[in-house]
Amino acid sequence: MTSTLTLPLTASRSRPALDFEALYRSARDDIFAYVATLLRDRASAEDVTAAAFERAYRRQKAYEPSRGSERAWLFGIARHAALDEIRRRSRHATLTADPPDRASPDVAGAAVDRAALHAALATLAVRDREVIALRYHAGLTTAEVADVLGTTPTNAGTLLHRAMTKLREAMNA
Amino acid sequence: MPDTDFTEFDEIIAQLREERPQIDPAFARELDTRAAAGFSKPRRRFALPRWRGIPAFVPATGLALVVAAVVVANLPTGAGDDDATSGSSTAGGAAASLAAPRQSAGSTDESAGVAAPPSVARSPEVPGGRDRVQEQSASMTLLAPPKEVAEVGDRILGVADQVGGFVVSSNVRATDGTSGGGDFQLRVPTARLDDALARLSRLGHVRERQQGVQDITSERNSARAQFEEAGAERRSLLRRLATADTDNEVTSLRARLRDVNAMIASYQDALTRVNRRAQYAAVSVSLLAQPKQGAVTPPDDGNWTPGDAARDALRVLEVAAGVLLLIVAVLAPLALLGGAAVAGRRFSGRRGRERALDAI
Numbered sequence: 032m033t034s035t036l037t038l039p040l041t042a043s044r045s046r047p048a049l050d051f052e053a054l055y056r057s058a059r060d061d062i063f064a065y066v067a068t069l070l071r072d073r074a075s076a077e078d079v080t081a082a083a084f085e086r087a088y089r090r091q092k093a094y095e096p097s098r099g100s101e102r103a104w105l106f107g108i109a110r111h112a113a114l115d116e117i118r119r120r121s122r123h124a125t126l127t128a129d130p131p132d133r134a135s136p137d138v139a140g141a142a143v144d145r146a147a148l149h150a151a152l153a154t155l156a157v158r159d160r161e162v163i164a165l166r167y168h169a170g171l172t173t174a175e176v177a178d179v180l181g182t183t184p185t186n187a188g189t190l191l192h193r194a195m196t197k198l199r200e201a202m203n204a
Numbered sequence: 205m206p207d208t209d210f211t212e213f214d215e216i217i218a219q220l221r222e223e224r225p226q227i228d229p230a231f232a233r234e235l236d237t238r239a240a241a242g243f244s245k246p247r248r249r250f251a252l253p254r255w256r257g258i259p260a261f262v263p264a265t266g267l268a269l270v271v272a273a274v275v276v277a278n279l280p281t282g283a284g285d286d287d288a289t290s291g292s293s294t295a296g297g298a299a300a301s302l303a304a305p306r307q308s309a310g311s312t313d314e315s316a317g318v319a320a321p322p323s324v325a326r327s328p329e330v331p332g333g334r335d336r337v338q339e340q341s342a343s344m345t346l347l348a349p350p351k352e353v354a355e356v357g358d359r360i361l362g363v364a365d366q367v368g369g370f371v372v373s374s375n376v377r378a379t380d381g382t383s384g385g386g387d388f389q390l391r392v393p394t395a396r397l398d399d400a401l402a403r404l405s406r407l408g409h410v411r412e413r414q415q416g417v418q419d420i421t422s423e424r425n426s427a428r429a430q431f432e433e434a435g436a437e438r439r440s441l442l443r444r445l446a447t448a449d450t451d452n453e454v455t456s457l458r459a460r461l462r463d464v465n466a467m468i469a470s471y472q473d474a475l476t477r478v479n480r481r482a483q484y485a486a487v488s489v490s491l492l493a494q495p496k497q498g499a500v501t502p503p504d505d506g507n508w509t510p511g512d513a514a515r516d517a518l519r520v521l522e523v524a525a526g527v528l529l530l531i532v533a534v535l536a537p538l539a540l541l542g543g544a545a546v547a548g549r550r551f552s553g554r555r556g557r558e559r560a561l562d563a564i
Binding site for chain 1: 210217219221224225226232235239243553556557559560
């Protein structure tokens with residue numbers, strides 16, 4: 032999807048301005064993918080995505096390049112928003128997942144695989160699903176995943192490996 | 205960490221990338237629109253009013269008004285207050301008041317050569333009856349810098365003049381810039397005793413101050429009775445003199461009249477003295493030189509000088525600093541509580557998010 036977008040400038044003059052427009056363009060779909068995998072609810076994912084960008088826009092002056100990449104900072108904000116949504120929903124109702132996409136007859140085999148993947152993802156703990164979503168749905172590097180989770184890249188790789196192992200076991204179950 | 209570490213998951217990874225959730229185009233357009241508008245968001249229902257819209261000078265002005273109100277409320281009486289009630293005194297004026305004021309002791313009865321009884325002195329409200337008469341007195345010890353002893357002494361004499369009193373005696377010891385002092389006996393109208401003491405108190409540091417009241421009603425009544433009795437006797441002698449037949453009788457009566465006239469004069473003086481004691485309060489002032497100049501309040505000459513202005517400005521700054529200290533004392537604990545609350549909320553939020561990760 033291509034579009035022309037011009038965001039109001041609010042960056043501070045005292046430090047290198049965060050190119051929020053570029054960041055928004057590059058991360059919009061990735062943020063949604065990550066949040067949607069985490070929440071397993073498209074409507075909530077859209078709300079959380081919008082809220083995350085809104086928070087990031089308001090707080091862009093607080094971005095410190097020394098503390099990580101722009102994407103890691105943005106995903107950190109999205110993560111907080113998503114976890115807040117999970118907490119909010121856990122207080123009011125049980126988390127409900129979107130029904131799996133209805134498979135078309137000509138791609139029945141692929142649909143079965145997709146259904147198995149979705150079912151396996153649904154059985155994973157949020158922590159495991161999150162690290163997978165950050166790495167393979169949002170496309171972050173392992174170092175960026177580590178920044179978002181507040182851990183070391185080595186530990187992030189370990190977490191990712193464990194999550195993938197669990198996912199494979201769930202798919203084979 | 206390169207993907208080659210996850211070669212065993214290549215197939216699943218490919219599936220995951222293929223199954224990445226896709227954003228809805230309609231939502232994407234809506235989000236783009238909101239982004240272009242700067243993510244303007246409707247105001248929260250329960251959001252507190254923001255300071256951003258209020259000019260910065262509004263809270264600053266409010267704070268300044270509070271400080272100014274407290275400063276004004278705590279300002280000492282200005283040095284120029286004396287001018288409102290009296291002019292400045294001079295040593296010459298004080299010297300002129302050394303003579304006792306002429307008090308009307310009564311009109312002279314020319315025909316009889318006898319003075320009328322002096323008027324009864326009016327004294328402040330006296331419990332126990334309107335005819336009660338009191339004598340008031342006060343003593344005060346003032347401290348002044350050695351170099352200013354002579355000047356303060358002149359001002360003490362000036363106070364007597366300012367309140368309509370007079371100086372009974374004054375004794376200023378020679379000052380060499382390091383020591384000295386003086387003793388002053390003043391008489392001031394009883395009705396203005398408090399005013400006089402207040403003026404004297406402003407001339408230096410008051411080390412000691414005493415006031416006393418003595419009932420002199422019996423003395424006054426006794427003197428008046430003697431005076432009236434002598435007057436009656438004189439009138440009787442005059443009547444007898446008018447009817448005297450012999451020279452011896454006339455001579456004897458005239459001799460008695462001279463004695464009675466002397467007695468009347470004596471009683472009249474006594475009655476006048478008693479009345480004056482009621483009308484004028486005795487004020488005894490001891491002036492001492494105080495070596496430490498810094499501990500002495502400089503004498504007030506009634507004019508508002510640059511020095512007075514500097515002292516007032518210093519006082520304003522002191523009060524303002526005190527007010528700011530109070531504000532800090534009030535706000536600091538609140539800030540600490542607020543900071544603790546914010547930190548606690550952040551910590552709680554972080555733990556809550558971690559729990560949310562573990563709960564599902």
